[in-house]
Amino acid sequence: MKQLSAALLVFSTVFSAFQPSFGTSSSSGHGKVPKLSPAGRKALDDLVANTVKSNRLPGFVLAVSNADEQLYANAGGNKTYGDPTSAPATTDSVFWLASMTKLLASISVLQLIEQGKFNFDTPVSKFFPEFNNVVLLHNFTDPASTFEPVKKPITIWHLLTHTSGLSYYIGPPQPSYVLSEPYLHKYAEGEGHQKFFELLKFGFPGIPVVSQPGSAFTYGHSTSVLGLVVEKVTGQSLEAYSKKYIFSRVGVNTSYYLTEDTNSRLIDLHFRNPDGSVTGWEDRARLIQRYPDQVRVPLGGAGAYGTLPDYLTILRHLLQIEAGRNVRNAILKRKTVQELFQPQLKSEVAAGLEDSLEFTSPNLDHEDPNWSTAFAVTTKDLKGGRRKGSGFWAGFAGTWYIIDPKAGISLVFGSQVVPPIDPITAEVVEEAERIVYANLVY
Template sequence: MVKISAAGKKALDDLIAQFQAEKKLPGFGIVVTSVDRELYASAGGFRVHDDPTSGPVTPDSLYWICSMAKLITALACLVLIEQGKLNFDDPVTKYLPQFKDPVVLEGLVATPTPKPRPAQGVPTILHLLSHSSGSTYFAKQREPVYSLGKGYTFEQTGGREQAQDEFLEHIKEGYSGIPLAADPGTSFSYGYSSDILGIIIARVAGQSLADFCEQYIFEPIGIKTTFRLTPELIAKLVELSFRNEDGSISRFEDQIQLIQRYPKEVLLDLGGIGGYSTFPDYATLLRHLLRIEAGKDVPHPILKQETVKTLFKPQLTEAGAAALAAVIPRWDPNVARAGVNWSTGLALTTSDLPGKRKANSAFWFGWAGTLYVIDPTTGIAIVAGSQIIPTFDRGVVEMFEKVEGIIYANLEDD
């Protein structure tokens, strides 16, 4: 077993104190777990930026984890695959006829007016899991660029299936078919793959994505992670903040439109962005996966060991890995240089990062300032971050880099 040394814990405590004193971030938290137990949990700042009366952020504070929900949706899909209700090679058209005639947008990056052409093939379930389906967030240019697309911000009305159909219509962005950045299976493209997968899960399971995850993931593990806010959860939620162009931080004041959430009824559980969790609960999920991967005894395992191991095996083509590497430098250029890929649910580093995570560690981030790393070789996972936009906030990136460095420099045998 590993633990963080006393010196390491002090260094983390000092880092939190520094970030609070220098007001580098609004409310934030840090949680570290080993394969066996939680090693560290602390937090700093206030639930509402610069408002002490809102109460301090604590390890039990709730965060909108945004794209960290993508892992949860992938796990739900893998559960259905183990149940024999889905297959990796199932075409998406088997469940969603809207994907019958997708189009690839030629020149998407180079020009504001890309030319659509018929896609060669249709995405499969594995393509959705590995983000090689071609689905993209950027079929149409948005202003500002970090704002959320209409697929996330449209007003959900009617029933659950109507909201699903409306989502699929919105992500067409006016094209004749679902727009893709590349032919399915040929590259990596960051987009709505997890949300599409969430709709398929709901239709195959005959229940909402939220209810399915509660039954097969959250309840067995014993965590309160959710896709649905309540008045009680709202009271624990760390409020969003905004990083101004001059580097100062202010409260979020509807600078951009967000996803639909309480008190409005959520009819469409967005598998790519709609999750909420405390950091200890998300770390518990990662620890659950670490224990299964390591072959340790796990009460109520959500997946088999052979399935969990696929989470740490690359699935992208060489071109796909290069496309993913082009996205990563906004977070950490060192990660991109080390080599990256994507598995059945996680981004992977393909070589060691000196003084940090080992090869085949998994990682990702949330749009509103949350990040995680899960390292099966070392047997630890880190969850940390804040609630601040625009995404890839420099304060969040700085904090996570320092946290990871401190932890790996201060691990010792227990």
């Protein structure tokens, strides 16, 4: 960890207009940039058409890229399920990215590490004194649980690798579509970091964790705290910082805010009933603060919106950097990006990740999965799919991505249907992955 930190301290990115300049190096182990065969394109078209015909999903988008260009993009369904008069989904439709936001917020933190603003071992209490008082719960489902002080401070490294012990699941068990309270609060004028941390205490005298920092993978609020660190260090909102140093450099319109225009293109959120039918969201549970409300706390763990081809553009940008391309306006240094695809956790620490993968990839056999500094990584090839060292993750509302530097491929898919992770969206994206890998030509 300390060697990785030292390797990232020098920051020399040139700020100029985004004009990728492609060299002869390839992002693929085959020595050439992969293409998608005509048979592969037809198979993906058939998958989209059959998904529409089955009437099992609201509006959805599927897109694939190599390190040079977008190879495929298609859409199906409607903005509102069951309403053929609503706008059809297009590749310009907007999605709530939910936990796919975590990659974006992690990139911003890695940029600041490259600049030497702090390092992986920096305690979070340096920025927020609330982290001077962190308590380990003996029973995290009990609001009256006994607790004890943690043995070590939570660091930036713990937040990036989800080993802080911060959990989404503190308190009595809730349905999987109910978000954690720090995400649900409607932040008023003057509320912000202090209110977020007050809610993060869940009624305990200190910020509670469910495992000792560094001891276990625990999915939770770590990345949202990272977003607040970015705001504290830079003096800018996470939205303003990300727009200047990530989104505008890559040339995308991803944002932590919805506008009248993007909200009009947002696929409606839907609900999958136990019998498999799809209905509207119908306010069955609260959601994060969004348009037309003013968003006062951009959530680095769940708060971004954008089109899926735009997200794919960010993935393609990372593939270019990883491959050693001469990418102008690169958002990260090559060494940093290469580390994104390296497992960072000991096997006993990463064990908790397998539980999370039951939700994010229910039908895939991930053997010994691990986590890097931004996303889950495969440690072995998946049969008929992504290679060892691929990054991947998904979002609460039904979005998914894969970024595979060895094959030189990235893929995004998404609909907007909860509870997570919807089995039909999983079925479609897993079939799309099989089709793509079976039809790559070099």
